[in-house]
Amino acid sequence: MSEPVSALKGASFDGLAHVEECGLQGMITLRGALSARAVQKAATVASGASLPDANRANMAGEGGLCWMSPDELLILCPYPRAAETVETMRKTLGKTHALAVNVSDARAMFRVSGGAAREVLAKLCPVDLSPAAFGPGQFRRTRMAQIAAAIWMEDDESFGIVCFRSVAEYAFNLLKAAAQPGSAVGVFAARPGAISGD
């Protein structure tokens, strides 16, 4: 058996924020009618998290459940357990029209943490990342420069990012460039004299 390795083997960078590749992460794509009882059960049992509302993610320990689209969920689980989890899900789904696939090796996961994490991501994504508009628990599929990515906040100063494995190096270089020391904009910092809501 070959030993599985993540795209960048846990590379990390320290700048405005700490950027790291999270290593191997189990990920399962589940598509189907999210209103179907079997789909809901398969997702919640596999992840250990409750079903999230639209554009939100629920984390529970090592597992997590992310809302990807009106008919798609992303299940996070420990890497070694992904294959057996898919098998369990398929049994739960039975004849329900749905699809569960282990995509762990097709994706890469990053974490950006630190006081300037919002700003680092805001440089790359066309998303309003101000504290009022985007906070912990929210989940957003978007783009980072040229590539598709999904981002969510783990806590107030930490983002999780998922992208395709084939563009992992590009994503890491992007994040490094955005977190380059000396490139702070300070757009989310409290501005003295700023009118509230401006």
Added chain:
Amino acid sequence: MLILHCPNCGVDADETELAPGGQAHLKRFGPGSSDEDFHDYLFARENPRGVHFERWRHAHGCGKWFHAARDTATLEVFATYSAQTTEPPQAVLDAIAARRPGWTWRHES
């Protein structure tokens, strides 16, 4: 720069997150139709200066299609609505009429 509200996932999506799909509400002329109708279905498109209906796909987001009613000259967006419609819903027509008095949907003229 356009910002369109995706009615499928509820996100206000920047234009760079979207893929354009051309004119909305085309009527298909397939096998058995006249050559002229088929030609127009394939090639003839409106190119208005003003109110226009378009298809967009939230390509870097939820991946779903939706329709948008907007003004090509001012970039004002009147409404976005479900792609599973063959003509604009009345609420969309009302929203446009409120902003553009005298304007009528092509099937009404």
